[in-house]
Amino acid sequence: LKSLPEEIKASCLSSCHSTLTSFYFRRIRRIFPAYFALVAGVLLCGILIYHWGRLFPLAQTALFSTAFSTNIYFWLSMGYFQPTSHENPLLHLWSLGVEEQFYIVVPLVLLVLWKMRKSSIIPLLGAGAILSFIASVFLGQIGESTTAFYILPTRAWELLAGALICTLQSAPDTKKNQSLGLLGMTLIVLSYWALDSGPTFGLGGTNVQIQIGSVNLGVTSFPGWVTLPVILGTVLIIRYGAHGLTGKILSSRTFVAIGLISYSLYLWHWPIFVFGKYITYGQLTWSQGTLYLVLSFLCGYLSWRWIETPTRLSGQFTVKRAFTGAGLGCTLLALVCVVIITTQGMKNFIHKEANRYANTPYPFLDNLDKFKTGKPSFKSMDFPDYDTNHLQVIGDTNTPRSFFLIGDSHAEALAPGLDNAATLNKRSGYYLNRNVHPYVGENSDLLKIFEWIGKREEIQDVYLVGRWLKQYRISDGMPNLGDHGMIKKVVLAPETKERIEKNFRGTAEYLKKHGKNVFVFSCVPEYIYYPADIKARTFLFPQPYPIEVTEEDYLNRQAPVRQILSKLSEESLIQVVPLGEFFIDKGQTVVMAPSGVPYYKDGDHLTVDAAKKAANHLAPALWAEADSVKDEN
Numbered sequence: 001l002k003s004l005p006e007e008i009k010a011s012c013l014s015s016c017h018s019t020l021t022s023f024y025f026r027r028i029r030r031i032f033p034a035y036f037a038l039v040a041g042v043l044l045c046g047i048l049i050y051h052w053g054r055l056f057p058l059a060q061t062a063l064f065s066t067a068f069s070t071n072i073y074f075w076l077s078m079g080y081f082q083p084t085s086h087e088n089p090l091l092h093l094w095s096l097g098v099e100e101q102f103y104i105v106v107p108l109v110l111l112v113l114w115k116m117r118k119s120s121i122i123p124l125l126g127a128g129a130i131l132s133f134i135a136s137v138f139l140g141q142i143g144e145s146t147t148a149f150y151i152l153p154t155r156a157w158e159l160l161a162g163a164l165i166c167t168l169q170s171a172p173d174t175k176k177n178q179s180l181g182l183l184g185m186t187l188i189v190l191s192y193w194a195l196d197s198g199p200t201f202g203l204g205g206t207n208v209q210i211q212i213g214s215v216n217l218g219v220t221s222f223p224g225w226v227t228l229p230v231i232l233g234t235v236l237i238i239r240y241g242a243h244g245l246t247g248k249i250l251s252s253r254t255f256v257a258i259g260l261i262s263y264s265l266y267l268w269h270w271p272i273f274v275f276g277k278y279i280t281y282g283q284l285t286w287s288q289g290t291l292y293l294v295l296s297f298l299c300g301y302l303s304w305r306w307i308e309t310p311t312r313l314s315g316q317f318t319v320k321r322a323f324t325g326a327g328l329g330c331t332l333l334a335l336v337c338v339v340i341i342t343t344q345g346m347k348n349f350i351h352k353e354a355n356r357y358a359n360t361p362y363p364f365l366d367n368l369d370k371f372k373t374g375k376p377s378f379k380s381m382d383f384p385d386y387d388t389n390h391l392q393v394i395g396d397t398n399t400p401r402s403f404f405l406i407g408d409s410h411a412e413a414l415a416p417g418l419d420n421a422a423t424l425n426k427r428s429g430y431y432l433n434r435n436v437h438p439y440v441g442e443n444s445d446l447l448k449i450f451e452w453i454g455k456r457e458e459i460q461d462v463y464l465v466g467r468w469l470k471q472y473r474i475s476d477g478m479p480n481l482g483d484h485g486m487i488k489k490v491v492l493a494p495e496t497k498e499r500i501e502k503n504f505r506g507t508a509e510y511l512k513k514h515g516k517n518v519f520v521f522s523c524v525p526e527y528i529y530y531p532a533d534i535k536a537r538t539f540l541f542p543q544p545y546p547i548e549v550t551e552e553d554y555l556n557r558q559a560p561v562r563q564i565l566s567k568l569s570e571e572s573l574i575q576v577v578p579l580g581e582f583f584i585d586k587g588q589t590v591v592m593a594p595s596g597v598p599y600y601k602d603g604d605h606l607t608v609d610a611a612k613k614a615a616n617h618l619a620p621a622l623w624a625e626a627d628s629v630k631d632e633n
Contacts, residue, residue, distance in 0.1 A: 020107060020108075020111060023107055024107075024323075025319045025322050025323070027100075028322045030263075030312065031096075031100070032325070032326050033307050033325075034263065034303050034304075035096070035267065036333065037303060038267040039062055039065050039090070039333055040333060040336075041271075042058070042090060042271050043058070045089075046058045046059075047340075049278070049540060050345075051355050051357075051358040051537065051539075051540065052344055052346065052351070052355045052358055053345065053355075053358035053532070053533060054278075055345035057088065058090065058340075059336075059340035059341050059345070060073065061073055061074075061088055061093075062333065062336075063334055063337035063341065064097075065090055065093050065097075066330040066333045066337070067330065068100040068101065069097050070097045071097035071098050071101075071150045071151065072097065072150070072151075074150055075147060078146075079146045079149075080094075080146070081197040081222075087274060087278070089271035089275060090270075091270065098150075098151075098152050098159075102155075102156060105152070106159075122164065122167060125160055125163065125164055126160075126164060128156065128157075128160060129157040129164065130157070131157075132153060132160070133157040135153060136157065136224055136227070137225060140220075140222070140223070140224040141224075145207060145222060148221070148223055149206040155223070161231055165235045165238050171239055171240050171243070173242075173243040175244075177244075178240070178243045178244025178245070178246070180236050180239070181239075181242075181243055181245075181246035181247065183233070184234065184237040184240065184241060185233065185241070185246050187230065187232055187233030188230050188233040188234065188237075191229045191230040192230075194210055194212050195209075195210060196208060196209045196210075206221065206222050207220065207222060210226065260304060261300040261301050261303075261304040262300075264300040264301070264307070265300030266300075268300050269293075269300070272292050272295050272296050273296070276288060276292045279541050281481055281541075281544070281545065282529065354536040354537065354539035354540055356536075357535045357536040357539070358533065359530070359533070359600070359602075376389060377445055378448045378449050378452070380451065383456065383457075383458065390434065391430045392431050392433050393428060393429070393431075394418060394430075394431045395418070395419055395422025395429055396426050396428045399427060400458050401459060402459065402461065403422075403428075403430075403459065403462070404431075404432070404462045404463065405418060405429060405431040405465065406449070406462065406464060407438050407463075407464055407466045407521075409467070409605060410521075410524070410605065410606075411463075411466065412435060413601075413605040414465055414521070414606060414614070414615065415431050416608045416612065417606070417608070417610075417611025417613070417615030417616070418611075418615045419431075420615060420616070421616045421618075421619045424616065425619055427623060429463075430459070437471045438465075438466060439503040439504070439507045440506050440510045440511075450507075450510060454511070454516070459516065460516065460517060461517045461518075461519060461622070462511050463521065463577075464520045467526070468500070468523050468561045469523070469558070472496060474492070474496070476557075477489075477490040477553075477558075478526055478557065479526075479527055479553055480527075480528045480529060481534060482545040484545065484548070484549050485549070485552070486553070487550075487552075487554075487556045490558075490559050491560070497560055500560070500564055501567070501568075504564060504568055508520075508573040508574050509573065512573060519574070519575050519577050519622065520565055520568075520575070520576055520577065521576075521579040522562070522576060522577065522578055523558055524579060524606060525554045525580060525583050525584070525591075527591075527600070527604065528603055529603060531547050531591035531592065531599075531603070532592070532598035532601070535547060535596075535598070547591055548588045549588070549589050550588060550589075551584050551587045553589075554580065575621075577618055577621050577622065579618065582613075582614045582617055582618065583599065583614070593609070593610075
């Protein structure tokens with residue numbers, strides 16, 4: 001932030017002979033060489049130690065980084081506080097993407113305002129900061145915290161705050177100002193101490209928990225209101241941090257030395273820790289952490305000494321060479337990324353044994369669905385018609401539609417298996433092709449669907465499938481690698497348990513009242529890690545921990561839901577389908593077939609092969625005359 005006004009004023013305002021071209025020239029010379037070296041180094045390390053399931057998304061990220069739009073990639077792919085993002089060695093470049101986009105837009109805006117009306121610059125920048133902050137808060141409140149986290153319009157207020165404060169005259173050295181500088185540092189430290197992503201990690205999005213001592217103030221979206229203290233603290237340090245104790249700390253040799261290499265240190269620290277934890281399967285001991293920290297400073301120093309400094313000071317690094325080199329560097333890196341992507345992570349060229357076990361990664365830019373036009377409301381149609389915008393037929397289409405599958409992404413994962421099993425058993429049914437928590441009364445559109453189910457006499461059975469505990473943002477009992485036999489029984493707060501039972505009971509009673517049989521599928525074993533990824537890694541690095549967890553671990557995680565479902569089953573409201581138990585054998589969970597084919601495409605969603613095996617095995621529980629299909633592969 002502190003460098004922002006200096007460069008902007010130098011390029012646009014304060015010097016009559018300084019041009020926009022020279023501003024961007026200085027940005028290229030300052031940022032690009034070390035940045036290119038980092039991206040190239042990360043790609044090389046990825047080729048050397050990653051199986052294709054990891055190298056493929058890394059190349060996608062690097063491709064966006066060549067256009068300084070890594071933030072856009074993550075915005076369209078995943079939330080910040082979740083395992084898949086924290087395992088990406090280029091995750092940290094999202095902030096540099098926002099910064100560079102800011103530096104492209106703001107100088108142009110300032111130049112236009114300078115020529116049109118100089119006096120409007122400060123008021124308009126202030127208004128822009130206020131609007132940006134309001135947009136950040138608003139998006140968080142409507143469930144779009146990931147958007148607010150990654151994109152420039154909702155992050156610009158943080159950068160503009162630093163720019164605006166630096167337009168003021170230097171603050172005098174008074175006791176009051178010294179105290180304000182110390183207050184700024186305190187606000188930053190307290191924010192780091194009070195905001196915790198741990199309780200929400202693994203549930204997706206960009207939410208944090210506010211914890212002050214033993215007092216839990218709940219979960220909130222980030223950024224937004226909770227970002228104010230750290231930004232205010234930064235503004236106070238910029239304004240008053242040169243004086244008093246704060247000034248002594250920040251001007252000490254240690255902080256000055258860190259400041260000199262801070263850009264290169266920022267570039268290298270994250271991939272070093274990510275690659276290190278990848279090699280050690282997520283474990284981070286004190287000695288390993290110290291080693292990674294030392295390596296981060298070493299790489300940061302070497303990058304500053306041999307890349308940053310020479311390009312900054314060299315007279316041979318002219319404007320023409322700078323722009324040509326920037327274009328050439330972006331193009332060459334992009335070509336390397338395209339090669340890796342088109343060869344699917346070079347899966348047929350390197351690490352072939354590991355690649356055999358690695359699973360297919362998520363689709364490119366998985367969150368593009370957010371731009372799709374919303375579906376129209378569900379239309380209740382008379383037999384034999386149905387709303388094709390919401391429903392699809394699975395199974396043998398030549399037979400009556402006798403069942404209805406509804407649920408969240410776990411239902412989506414199971415649908416191909418039920419489709420196959422129903423076809424083999426001459427059955428067919430409807431599948432609601434959108435992710436929902438399948439409870440009556442959750443929303444008006446969902447109630448329309450349940451009302452339609454109740455009217456359709458041909459529908460005899462309703463299948464409810466879901467990741468039940470996650471629907472209530474409960475991450476307790478989720479096993480990490482090395483937690484084999486260590487998961488304690490999950491105990492819910494009474495109000496949460498009551499809410500879960502109320503939802504299940506209300507749905508079951510509604511459907512039973514309309515003559516439907518209700519089948520609730522137990523949740524499959526869940527993992528914070530990706531079992532297929534761990535198996536593939538074992539061919540590259542020794543693996544000291546079991547990939548599976550014990551049956552008791554699984555039962556302890558699912559204990560609250562199992563108790564509720566057992567109670568409702570005893571009351572003959574539902575029938576429990578033991579989907580999760582299919583993936584347990586000899587007291588252990590099972591994560592892949594004997595042939596090595598993965599059962600999971602991530603940490604909790606079944607592959608198509610696993611869905612087919614499970615559905616065929618469970619067919620007798622769904623259709624009395626069906627035979628369980630055995631598959632040894």
